[in-house]
């Protein structure tokens with residue numbers, strides 16, 4: 109069954125050096141797994157939206173969770189989906205700017221800009237709003 113899994117984690121070191129490595133993994137591996145999605149990184153917190161077949165997501169998330177480049181990986185949402193939100197993207201990286209921060213704040217009014225504290229019920233809609241509205245960089 110096709111599902112999505114959204115988690116948040118904290119980078120263990122300044123993430124600028126890790127991001128190209130992580131994206132390279134995604135580019136090399138995710139297409140062959142049929143995994144698509146989005147990776148956001150803000151102030152040392154990752155939020156990743158993964159979509160793919162259940163068994164594949166289990167295996168991939170087990171490997172991601174063990175990665176020493178981050179810690180505290182916590183699943184915010186996992187559920188079956190009828191279709192993908194990100195069919196074209198093996199993994200896209202979002203860099204935050206004023207516009208995307210405003211989108212974040214529209215989902216969590218008054219909250220600190222802390223992705224790790226994002227409410228589980230808003231994590232997936234937030235990421236889908238970001239894809240529609242924010243400026244994207246590879």
Ligand SMILES: Cc1cc2nc3c(=O)[nH]c(=O)nc-3n(C[C@H](O)[C@H](O)[C@H](O)COP(=O)(O)O)c2cc1C
Pocket residue numbers: 117130133134137138154156168171172173174175177178199
């Ligand atoms: C935040 C984060 C997101 C990652 N996302 C993916 C991903 O979507 N696909 C992937 O193949 N590896 C991803 N990785 C890398 C994996 O955690 C892992 O390093 C890689 O799959 C190699 O695992 P292995 O050494 O167990 O084979 C990610 C790592 C981090 C820190």
